[in-house]
Amino acid sequence: MRHLMNPMDFSVEELDKLFDLAVDIEKDPQKYAHMCAGKKLATCFYEPSTRTRLSFETAMLNLGGSVIGFSDAGSSSAAKGESVSDTIRVISCFADICAMRHPKEGAPMVAASRSGIPVINAGDGGHQHPTQTLTDLLTIRALKGRLDNFTIGLCGDLKFGRTVHSLVNALARYSNVRFVFISPEELRIPGYLRDMLWDKAITFEEVIRLEDVMGKLDLLYMTRVQRERFFNEEDYVRLKDFYILNKAKMDLAKEDMLVLHPLPRVNEISVEVDDDPRAVYFKQVQYGVYVRMALILTLLELA
Ligand code: CP
Numbered sequence: 360m361r362h363l364m365n366p367m368d369f370s371v372e373e374l375d376k377l378f379d380l381a382v383d384i385e386k387d388p389q390k391y392a393h394m395c396a397g398k399k400l401a402t403c404f405y406e407p408s409t410r411t412r413l414s415f416e417t418a419m420l421n422l423g424g425s426v427i428g429f430s431d432a433g434s435s436s437a438a439k440g441e442s443v444s445d446t447i448r449v450i451s452c453f454a455d456i457c458a459m460r461h462p463k464e465g466a467p468m469v470a471a472s473r474s475g476i477p478v479i480n481a482g483d484g485g486h487q488h489p490t491q492t493l494t495d496l497l498t499i500r501a502l503k504g505r506l507d508n509f510t511i512g513l514c515g516d517l518k519f520g521r522t523v524h525s526l527v528n529a530l531a532r533y534s535n536v537r538f539v540f541i542s543p544e545e546l547r548i549p550g551y552l553r554d555m556l557w558d559k560a561i562t563f564e565e566v567i568r569l570e571d572v573m574g575k576l577d578l579l580y581m582t583r584v585q586r587e588r589f590f591n592e593e594d595y596v597r598l599k600d601f602y603i604l605n606k607a608k609m610d611l612a613k614e615d616m617l618v619l620h621p622l623p624r625v626n627e628i629s630v631e632v633d634d635d636p637r638a639v640y641f642k643q644v645q646y647g648v649y650v651r652m653a654l655i656l657t658l659l660e661l662a
Contacts, residue, residue, distance in 0.1 A: 361658055362471040362478045366492040366529040374529075378497050380653040380662055381646070388421065391652065394661050395424030401454035402428030403446065404481070405437060405461045406587075410622060410644055411481045411490065415458045418651035427454060444473040451475035456659055458490075462587075477658040485519040485588050491621050492525040493654065494647035499578065501646060502617055502639060507533040510575055514541040514602055515582035515627055517548040519589075522621040523582055527552050531561055538563035539572050543601050545594070546584070569602055573611035579604070581620045581627050581640075605629040609637070619643055 362368070369377065384391050400419035402412050408430070416426045429435045437446065443461065447470040450457050457474070459467045460481040467480035482488040500506050511530065517523050517540055527548070530536045538556065540548045540563060547565065556563050566572055573579075581604055589595040603626055604618065620628060620640040632638050656662035 360477055362467075362474070362480075363489050363654065363658065364468050364471060364478075364480045365487050366489040366496075366525050367532075368489070371532055374493075374496065377493065377650070377653050377657055378500055380656065381497055381649040382501070384652050385649045391422055391656070393423040394656060395419060395422035395659070398422075398424040398456070398659060399454040400424060400426050400428075400655065401450045401457040402426060402430070402481075403435070403450060403457055403459045404428070404430045405432040405435075405459075405466070406482065408460055408481070410647060411460065411488075412458070414644070414647045415479075415481065415490075415651050415655075417648050418655055421648070422652055422655060424455075424655075443467075443470045446470070447474045447478065456655060479654065479658070482521060485521050485524075485585070487525045488521040488621070489525055490647070490651060490654065491522045492529045493650045494643060495522070495526050495580070495619060495621070496529060497650045498619060498639060498643045498646045499617075502642070503577070506530070506536075508535045509577035510537040510539060511578040511580060512539040512541055512569075512572055512576040513548075513580045513582070514569055514604075516546045516584045516598075517542045517582070518546040519585040520582045523580070524549070524552060526580065528555070531556060531559055536561070539576065540565045541567070541569050541572065541602070543567060543598055545598060546601075569604070570608060570611060573608060573616075574613065576612065576616050579612070579616060579618050581618060581624075583620075583623065583625045583627055600626050602627050603629055604632055606631050606635075609635055612637070 458479040458481045464484035464486035471478040584599045
């Protein structure tokens with residue numbers, strides 16, 4: 360039985376197959392409409408979510424399956440002190456596959472070690488968010504036609520942003536991907552990721568001003584400052600509006616540069632950018648449904 364804890368759990372070849380399946384699902388959704396008939400997905404969300412939980416639920420419903428779960432730890436027996444190990448053993452009696460989000464790093468991994476069904480990490484603290492990475496990679500592959508030979512800027516909260524950590528790990532496996540990390544000093548990319556890039560001799564630079572690098576980017580991955588991971592409100596307030604992508608900054612970018620964002624957005628992308636054809640963050644959400652459908656089919660060994 361396979362789980363998904365980290366995007367690196369799938370080889371590049373396996374990811375290619377997964378993305379091919381997602382593309383086929385997009386082309387011919389009817390072909391897949393009953394593939395999960397009789398199967399149940401449990402969504403166990405100990406942290407807030409809009410996209411990840413609802414796109415998993417939509418994915419399972421699109422496949423003809425059904426969904427159970429909770430979206431608030433306070434309404435589950437976690438509020439009475441139940442451990443994730445016990446909860447997943449219980450959920451294994453009810454469902455065929457589980458997507459779990461938890462504020463504690465490693466909690467889905469603990470659940471997977473005690474589970475009788477595949478567990479998908481739907482985000483664990485400031486650590487990893489592998490299905491967002493699958494979404495990001497599918498979006499890039501679909502809209503750029505490749506996953507290699509580009510310069511990507513990652514901007515904002517690179518310290519706490521789990522989507523950034525997962526994406527950097529995943530993209531480091533493709534050839535000639537150059538990274539530009541754009542953040543204030545306090546929100547720099549973690550040292551272990553810089554070490555990983557150094558070890559692999561992958562080119563990266565760190566800058567503070569977005570304007571200085573806009574012109575050389577093929578992709579810009581914007582992120583929100585993660586209020587829920589800050590130790591004090593004062594630091595959050597000081598840093599939250601450090602970057603605001605607006606029309607003037609978009610004028611400095613290449614004509615075919617794409618702007619991605621895992622969402623939710625707070626202030627870091629002005630709404631005036633939404634109508635720019637290079638802003639693809641809402642298309643990205645749609646790709647998230649296709650790739651989660653492909654993932655459910657793959658982990659249930661139905662495709
Ligand atoms: N991108 C993402 O994880 O969004 P949600 O927090 O709404 O699930």
